[in-house]
Amino acid sequence: ALVFGTIGVKKVVAMQGRFHFYEGYSMKEVTFPVRVLKYLGVEKLIVSNASGGVNPNYKVGSIVIIKDHINFMPEHPLRGKNDERFGPRFVNMSEPYSVEMIAKAKEIAQELNIEVHDGVYLGLQGPTFETLSEYRMVKILGADCVGMSTVPEVIVARHMELETFGVSIITDMGDEESILSVSHKEVLEAAKKAEPNLRKLVKELIVRVNGHPLKPNQMHCLSIFEWHLHHCLKWYIQFLYLPTFFW
Numbered sequence: 001a002l003v004f005g006t007i008g009v010k011k012v013v014a015m016q017g018r019f020h021f022y023e024g025y026s027m028k029e030v031t032f033p034v035r036v037l038k039y040l041g042v043e044k045l046i047v048s049n050a051s052g053g054v055n056p057n058y059k060v061g062s063i064v065i066i067k068d069h070i071n072f073m074p075e076h077p078l079r080g081k082n083d084e085r086f087g088p089r090f091v092n093m094s095e096p097y098s099v100e101m102i103a104k105a106k107e108i109a110q111e112l113n114i115e116v117h118d119g120v121y122l123g124l125q126g127p128t129f130e131t132l133s134e135y136r137m138v139k140i141l142g143a144d145c146v147g148m149s150t151v152p153e154v155i156v157a158r159h160m161e162l163e164t165f166g167v168s169i170i171t172d173m174g175d176e177e178s179i180l181s182v183s184h185k186e187v188l189e190a191a192k193k194a195e196p197n198l199r200k201l202v203k204e205l206i207v208r209v210n211g212h213p214l215k216p217n218q219m220h221c222l223s224i225f226e227w228h229l230h231h232c233l234k235w236y237i238q239f240l241y242l243p244t245f246f247w
């Protein structure tokens with residue numbers, strides 16, 4: 001479901017849940033919502049996820065601002081014929097996560113006294129959690145945390161020039177000394193604990209981040225239905241992409 005609302009003067013649409021490659025969806029299906037949101041006029045994408053931490057400075061419940069990612073997913077969302085209407089064949093990935101939004105989020109975190117880290121997220125297929133050797137590999141490869149989502153959506157967002165901010169909640173530590181066991185239940189519980197701070201941070205980021213009125217050319221691909229929707233949304237549209245358990 002897409003949930004429409006406002007935060008301050010900003011219009012927000014949130015995806016209630018997301019699709020994962022491990023669930024059997026193709027990468028095109030996983031990333032389709034991002035394309036739809038872009039054509040609804042969304043300017044900024046905020047992605048969140050739960051991940052396993054391999055950086056020893058993290059602990060369960062840490063909020064990590066994603067500064068970069070490593071794509072270790074088995075299929076690329078842009079594989080196949082490129083549709084130039086969406087974006088170029090070869091996409092510049094030198095700034096997948098907006099430096100400006102990262103700086104603003106850090107500033108807000110400091111003001112609100114919320115502890116945040118930054119780090120590199122590595123995306124694996126899942127659905128298995130990593131073996132201890134795989135966690136070690138993730139660390140050696142230069143990542144700080146590992147998960148099973150986000151990377152495909154961010155690639156497609158960059159393809160369409162959607163400015164993106166990403167945040168990860170560390171729900172388990174994949175470190176050989178401290179790892180006990182990890183289950184989805186623990187992931188949900190740890191994510192829930194981080195929810196109040198994450199909610200404050202993201203809300204404030206949405207309020208403070210710059211937005212622009214929709215440009216006329218953002219309308220040209222909209223269907224009649226979308227056109228009406230567009231008019232309801234008027235000026236600012238932002239996209240808040242939080243898994244259901246954060247709401």
Ligand SMILES: O=P(O)(O)O[C@@H]1C[C@H](O)[C@@H](CO)O1
Binds near residue numbers: 018020048050051188
């Ligand atoms: O959708 P995300 O990446 O936040 O969810 C993580 C990865 C798996 O879907 C699930 C494992 O518990 O949490």
Ligand code: HPA
Binds near residue numbers: 050
């Ligand atoms: O340790 C993890 N590995 C992969 N995905 C995850 N999602 C939450 N925790 C993890």
